[in-house]
Amino acid sequence: MKPRIAVLGCGYWGGNHIRTLKSLGALHAVSDVDPARAERFATEQGCLALTPDELFARSEIDAVVMALPPQFHADFAVRAVEAGKDVLVEKPIALTVPDAERAVKAARDNGRVFMTGHVLRFHPAFEGLKALVDRGELGEVGYIHSHRLGLGKFHAENDALWDLAPHDLSMILAITGTAPIEVRGEGAAVLNHLSDFAHLHMRFPNGLRGHLFASRLNPYRERRLTVVGTKGMAVFDDVEPLERKLALYRHAVWQDEGQWTSTMNEPTYIELENAMPLTRELEHFIHCIQTREEPRTGADEALGVLRILTAGTVTHD
Template identity: 40%
Template sequence: MILTEINNLGSSSNIKVAVIGCGYWGKNLVRAFSEIGSLAAISDYNANLANDLSKKYTVRQETFDDILLNKNIDAVAIATPAATHYELSKSALLAGKDVFVEKPVSLNLDNADDLVNIANKNSKILMVGHLLQYHPGFLKLKEMVSNNELGNLQYIYSNRLNLGKFRKEENILWSFAPHDVSMILNLLQSMPEKVTAIGRSYLQSKIADVTTTHLQFPEGKSAHIYVSWLHPYKEQKLVVIGDKGMAVFDDGKGWDKKLSFYAHKVQWRDDLPIPEPAESECVGIEKAEPLKLEVEHFIESVSKRKAPRTDGREGKMVLSVLDAAERSMELNATVDIC
């Protein structure tokens, strides 16, 4: 879906959403849903935090149970710790609410499968917050790939690095890598066959601070993902290599330089590959907040009863890769994805 189409998605609407969890990331969801006129209530175990946001956005505080009973609330957006995603999402779906849940959809494949089945059985929307699939830079990159501007994709790599935010309930793989896995699966339109991951813990025992994950796809395609929250500077970069060109999506740069295209070529002479480098070209993208585009997409999905781009099925696919990477680190071996 191109950006102009997304900009036509649900702005102010009759769909009303309650945000569950108003902390580190949840407060951004509160703002985003408020700005499009869909915020109906908020809930957080930290009463002082919830009270401050309630005043700021002129919205009611309610308990989670009261929100589920409130027939004027159509959907919930869950931004609580990952370990709580399954139970809260399940309760909301069974109570008849559509659900937006931040990544990962759960920490367990069986639980993810359960959520997908419950949503399908009850005709409810289940959307996972893989934010970067709504970023104008990624949308343009996806358009370039679809238009064959890069040719046949060969491999992709991503770096997602920063100092913090450190967590105790999940390691760096589960905290940072879901976004990159989601983008890579979208671009290659397939699941990897094998996953190999290495992780190291330096700050907390058994909680990896840095991981490198290699994904082997059909037809010889591959990808690797390097994530760390113990890094001297912030970097969020996705590099896509094709046989006709290469592209770099660097979210750390200004809007006019976030997406670059390299029309590099390789010529064969005397049975040797010879590089023919080209100057980089900045690819124009529209400036728009990814989070606003994401929540508008959710409202549109709820309003029109259509599956969101990052639905529960997509969330489960991402979870399958993360689960395989986790098992690979534990076994110190390559893991097959069935």
């Protein structure tokens, strides 16, 4: 049987969860601090509309997807797991590491699945990129950089780093397989006291370096993750159409009489499955509920991302 899942938070991204869970046959209820908003989704999708208190009290609800402002995630996640429900918490899972650790500990103490909504980990292009790395087609990875730039989404609580960087950090951690030993952040606040531009520089135990640039005041969209290895380079460009989202560059670099030289090769575009990342993410959540497996984007990754965000945050007066 499919688990009965409720969505807490009926905003833009919560609405995407609601519609996708309905298509998967797992939507049982919706909830929001605005009862009218919940009622609209319930009527549209043919499910229950509940207050948050009712949601946690209903024993037939197996799991909760939380798409709330992040300052509310930890407290509601604790309530959910103590009520015996598995949880998928959208990113970031909290605004402080202690709050995140409190939610994770509660989930573990109560034997509940705890998953984080790092949806790009389920993108076919990232899965293809990770496969290239795992098969050794890029050689030894020495450098990873990501650019996530655009215009808008000026949140009252989140700056550009906290709003835009978690997805890229989750992908970087998946490739490196370890946390950085050094994190340095730089930020610039233009509109108010929150950073509209953010740079992160990371150093990992094996010498690998990582760089992340996020901006919400950019005139063009860029969604690009680049991995540089000794045998080749690969780029996941989410602005490109599906057939060009994952490019493999078999560039050669070597020393000739003491001088470094290189040859440029045209990219090979990797064929990808045409699948929606959110659908794949929620299918994985359902699978983990049914099997009790540790999620691909579980608690350890969520805490790792939050620690990097905290270490790289720049405050402004």
